[in-house]
Amino acid sequence: MIVLTKILAFSVALILIFAGVTYVLPQMKGEAPEEKEVDVGALTMDSFTAMGEELYGGKGTCTLCHNKLGRAPDLLAFDVAKVALERIADSRYQGEVKDAEGYLRESMVRPSMYVVEGFGKKGSNDTESPMPAIDKPPIQLSDVEISAVIAYLQNKDGNPVTVALPVKAGAPTAQGKDERRPANPVLAKSPQDAIVKFGCAACHSILETESPIGPNLNDVGERLSIGQIRQSIIAPKAVIAEGYPPIMPDFPAMTITELEMIVRFLAAQTDTQS
Template identity: 55%
Template sequence: MSVLIKTVGFSLGLTLVFTGVANMLPQVEGDAPVDVKVDLSALTMDDFVAMGEDLFNNKGTCTLCHKPAPLGRAPDVQGTNMVAITTERLADERYQGKATDAASYILESMLEPSAYVVAGWGKKGSDDAESPMPAVDKPPIQLSDIEVDAIIAYLQAKDGNEVTVALPSPDAAAEVAKSDAAPGGAGAAPAPAASGEEGLAKYTCTACHALDSDDTLVGPGLGSVGARLSEGEIRQSIIDPNAVIAEGFPAAMPGDFAEKMTVRELEMIVKLLAEKKQ
């Protein structure tokens, strides 16, 4: 708690410095979702499914892109019976992955998004050969095996389909407990990012933006954004993304970063991006 208060104090200090921004930013974070400890030995399948739903909507950041049309930047996974659609996907002549059923198809979609790209949703210019979706077991999303299974269970169960993934064995509890004890793990409020790089990962900017090139993922590549936009414009595009929409792009950038970031995190990110001039 004292760390949090210190952070708040620091943020407030900086708020006075960045007065222009201060009006638009609340001074505190701290209400970001906090991981909950799970007792795996007492876990029922209903709990596991509920955990998967929560992961999909929150920590997994799936809803950054997977929303109902016309808002979504990806197929509406929650609004689709994924078990039924799997039959179509696997029968597609373009399908060259290794999945044999819904659970393995959903798993492959999450870990190797480019194994099969849903028609029309490929990375710009890739002719549907490359997916803009980040692998969810890698940074910035970085879900564990158990979390990935929970999402599969949720996607099967939500339309009344049989859940075919197994509950995590209680032996896995030790592993979960261990990572919980790590700094920033469950129970701790998310630590403020210590650098611009950490900030970009913490706020999953890299799920939608390439940082070292101008390749388009969901949003424009930021490899030379500093040559294109001033610091002020970069700051505005983060805290008020719909004020100016980059040409040729949908207004798909989340609008709530200003509520989540500390002023210091914002300024570190802005500085880092402003230096990207290639």
């Protein structure tokens, strides 16, 4: 019963998130709004960062200030995810975040935690930012949208995309703190690392270990398309493999980079012997 309730809550949450996203996206184009379906199973690093890019120039209004005219730092002209680490090490930094993702999120929701020199409100001696909190009206980006913008900003300079998968509606992220995982998550370095980190082998035969609880993954690349594999992980309850219980958990702390590593690795598993 608890499992069923969870499945339901999960599906509803997903539908809400993606309904929200599809609702908003076509509106900012100023063209005939096109009914765009977001297929959760097809949510990839590329589509998520593309969504962030669209928000950056559109609904987020970031380019109104962040451009070449000098009103705000031109975030496209430098590696802001890297510079973020210098900002939080600076003695003028007021916040508590410890990593680039945290800094980017905080810059958007509590801009005055660090004010880039020369860009503060007049007379504030660079203690007050003129940037509005973009999770508040009128801009009011949702948590998922903020994560997409962060993904875009991390990805544009080839940094790992550390934002968590958008699986939970209303997850507590707005205050720069994400309670779903530790403040400083250690990113898996390889697909094998990621599979160990998320305990996949506890239920699946993979990486030399055997477990009969879930389907054998050593040949999953033969049975499922890359999109189906991705969906199995993002939305485990959407399709249940026949003959197995619906017990595969969600992985809200998995980052998009880790997801992509695992998906590509599994798609290449075609060992039909084992």
